[in-house]
């Protein structure tokens with residue numbers, strides 16, 4: 001086991017940062033951690049005013065963009081295109097995501113999935129009769145989605161995408177916002193694309209999660225770390241009202257359902273979020289390796305992962321294409 005105790009290296013002195021807070025604009029921060037999940041140097045700071053956390057300093061924007069368009073899936077999954085086991089896993093993730101959002105969908109909606117990956121969610125919504133499309137920066141995965149499922153996936157970054165104002169009924173952005181260099185501007189862009197009365201679903205990892213080992217809380221690919229308060233307030237700044245908040249059963253993920261607010265897009269943010277920084281610091285500080293490994297979380301996760309690997313091996317062997325795998329998963333839902 002790596003040096004667990006080094007992972008949460010909380011320093012309480014106020015330290016300067018090179019990037020102002022994306023939510024409130026403050027530059028008064030504390031260092032929250034100095035290492036990433038691989039025990040390499042990664043400085044994560046937290047805003048004293050509102051509790052948003054981010055990587056500071058961070059890689060150049062161009063390096064990050066190249067990483068996501070070419071290298072990201074290769075590094076984490078060892079492949080440019082999704083393999084059968086990845087599609088099987090993604091298909092089951094899609095089912096659980098669909099269950100979370102289905103109450104907000106009505107037949108024939110025009111939908112957009114931002115960070116569409118291999119296109120599984122877009123395909124699911126298309127098969128249910130929606131006018132579904134997606135955006136995905138990774139060329140291999142986006143290309144596979146178009147070729148395998150015949151879905152409409154635009155290859156590129158949301159930051160560069162230009163779509164018609166007020167043209168979508170329903171937008172999803174699962175596990176993308178934490179990777180964006182300017183998440184507030186991403187939410188503002190989504191707000192411009194959603195019709196009045198439409199829904200935007202934003203899901204991110206929860207910085208307060210204690211289901212994973214403390215060493216896994218921060219890593220280079222996640223530039224921003226949110227809790228419920230910072231995500232809801234960032235939506236409000238972008239002109240979006242939170243209408244519902246859901247947590248995954250292990251509280252590792254937060255899903256916020258936003259509606260377009262009647263007021264403007266760049267609402268001023270004054271007064272911070274009282275007590276939120278102190279609250280996050282307390283949660284992170286209390287979640288030590290000792291606490292974690294004497295809880296049930298690591299053992300439940302281990303057995304769930306083992307069961308998933310066995311299930312994937314059993315089901316994937318029967319099929320020769322991604323479409324066959326998804327059709328089989330979706331037909332039983």
Ligand SMILES: [Zn+2]
Nearest residue numbers: 021024047050
């Ligand atoms: Zn702030």
